[in-house]
Amino acid sequence: MDLKKELLQRFSFQNYTALQEDAWQNTSNYQIVISPTGSGKTIAFVIRALLHLQKHPDAKILILTPTRELAIQINDVIKQSRVEYSSLAVYGGNEFKREENQLAEGVNLVIATPGRLLDHMERGALQEVEFDMLILDEYDKMLEIGFHNELGQIVSYQEHWKKIILNSATKIEEIPSFINQYSFATNDYSKGNKPEIYKHLVMYEHEDKLEALRNVVLLHPEKKKIIFTTHRERAEMVYKYFHLLEFPCSLFHGGMDQRERERELIKFEHGSTTIMICTDLGARGIDIDDIEEVIHYQLPIHNDSLKNNADTHRNGRTGRMNKSGDVYYLLDDSKGIPDFLQGIEIIQEEATEAEIFAPYSTMYLPMGKKQKIRKMDVVGFFCKTGGISNKELGKITLKDNFTYVSVLSSHASKVKDKVDNQKIKNKKVRVSWCR
Template sequence: MTTADPNDYHRFLENIPFSTFNEMQLRFFRKAASCDGLMLLAPTGTGKTFAYLLPLVQQLQKMDTADRALVVVPSRELALQIEQVFKSLRTGISSCTCYGGHDMKMETNRLKENPGLVLGTPGRLSDHVLNGNLKPGDFSLIVLDEFDKSLQLGFHAQLNALFEQLNRDCRFFLTSATPLTSLPDLLPHREWETLDFLTDTASPGLDLKLVRTSSVEKATTLFSLLTFLSPDSTLVFCNHRDAVNRISQLLTENNFEHALLHGGMEQIEREKNLIRFRNTSRLVLIATDLASRGLDIPEIKQVVHYQLPASEQAYIHRNGRTARMNASGTGYLVLAHDEQLPEYLNRDLPEYDIPKNFSLPEPSSMECLYISGGKKDKISKGDVLGFLTKTGGLTGHEIGLISILETATYVAVPRQKVSALLKKTTEKKLKRIKVKLAVAN
């Protein structure tokens, strides 16, 4: 193998959300073509997905190869995110995404077509292996993304089911946002080339502030803080889903629009809430640590720790949602007087007093619309854009993020134009099928 020239990847820049590659990505590109086992250790939010996807695409697009790639990720949300990133590259390479809660038969039929890229969660991928739908030996490149998280979640048996049948000549890319002192025996490689970018434990652009309150007033203090911070995008972290639900109820009772995310929610509800936050129709997301790893949520201005995690690594991952890619951001720690800072924060932090004069913020200027058609109907983002401009009367720059799921599509549009848009599109056809539009509930 020859070492790749980073200039080979410049052709992808027109389809990705930044104008140049960072040092971590450039160093990964240089090593990718010459290593059979390459491990990338880098903080959340530094662009690891693009670092491994571009060499993967480069390999699959070679004229003299029939190579296929398998990407294994710990969560459904991350699988769906990588699928969107991969499709945004417009490579022409076929793909199949496999995860729990998705139509098993649809995945099975797609796998029969031998797509160039298969990505999914350990549980669903191992199910396909056991059912004979997926043959790990057919893949020449394996990517283990957020591998530490897969181990933490206890996917050893499922991963072993995949690795038992691997082609021993296959190449491995492995990524992690935490140090890996040892690797499990289930991995076929014993020697790894490692690129370690975990030397800095804090985001250089992150400004930390401490908000003191009483235990009784902690929730209302958070409400006051969020009211003052709005309309900037804010991610609030709790340790438990019960706390997420309690805060969500308080915000709902005070007519404060927000989204929420935790593992006890149905998958479609998790997806919809993430979509609302990504497309800025909701500017506040209340979440457990499910939102701290791997999810592509750009432009977050503030992270609020309503409850601090037990481990320093979890704390670092949370803060990695803001001050990403050398940007700046602010982290707020809401601490009751009877609570102690954990040992990993055993240092003086400036205290922040919430201003007294604030009022309930206006909702986001964008609203999220539901369209009753999706991937099953072969609807594309171009189809949605054309429908909303030609039939709905919007201009292209008024239309925000378009998210196409299997049976539904969600799109952000100006809130003030929703009523007129719904009237214009009633009983109209999108790509020859009659669709229903409504405000996403």
């Protein structure tokens, strides 16, 4: 099998990015990869992992990531590659016993958050396992949010690592003591072709901030956008305000349980909502390529030395995979412009009347991979029973025990009526809206 050609087809790419292309050739065992968000780094390190498994099919690889959302997304990328190697996402909020059982059975690729992995290690679930490769994704973020001790414990779990890859969107100033015995080669992709991100300042009078936000959103009502706040209470407030305006929006913050956050991400990714309102959790946990605008409702709270880092990761949600994007900063007119935003164009937001429509509606089916459901089964079911063509179908996300399917909003209600309580693979299925 020509894995390089196969993956290009499975990921529906025309070409690999420079970072991904280099991953096929890179033979360095200890590597630091500095790459801007949206450069395709996830697929790049998955390529490195799969190449290692091609040579060593029984090998074990550990991928660490700061958030459960990233763990899930990385696992989804591996599943999408449709290789024969097993993978498991390990994170808080998931069923611990199920993870424990699967780890005991043996898994080629373990994708985990540090805290959850340590729980398994302390209970002896990985006692007989020796990993060949360690990949630290969003390495800078893991150190920034306080995972230094956990990472040290995990690295010291075994005496020697054959391969280590550190992925970071920002420059790594110093290698921590727990891995400084290895000699790292650095590949810096941040100086190459940078995405075209156009920044704008929007000044508002103190009492009119929500109205200013509304006006910025309506500058381009058709565009998919993400709005950042620094506090979950403020995210909730904006979400409620937009609901009153009947804007199709999703909410994403750390106070929501895992299932709620996953559902909100699904709606946004599937096009059932076009606006995502979130805290900085979304600056690392949302990896969607077609976001066209980022709006800073509140500026990130950080030390001055780190402010541009936080700004980088928020803005990195747009301008991904060689696409352009726009970034808007809402600033109180009475407080002036911070140093790191000096020189950016100031635009005038004007009140306008416009509606925002979600192009797709998403449905939920309580059947998935474990019930032997495949994407082609879902497509056939909706086209034949629902009376639509492939063109009216949107994204399909297949999970272990359930499936999300998006249909053009103009057809969705009629399609749902036709498919609800009908048979797919000789089993009746209740179809509901993903709310």
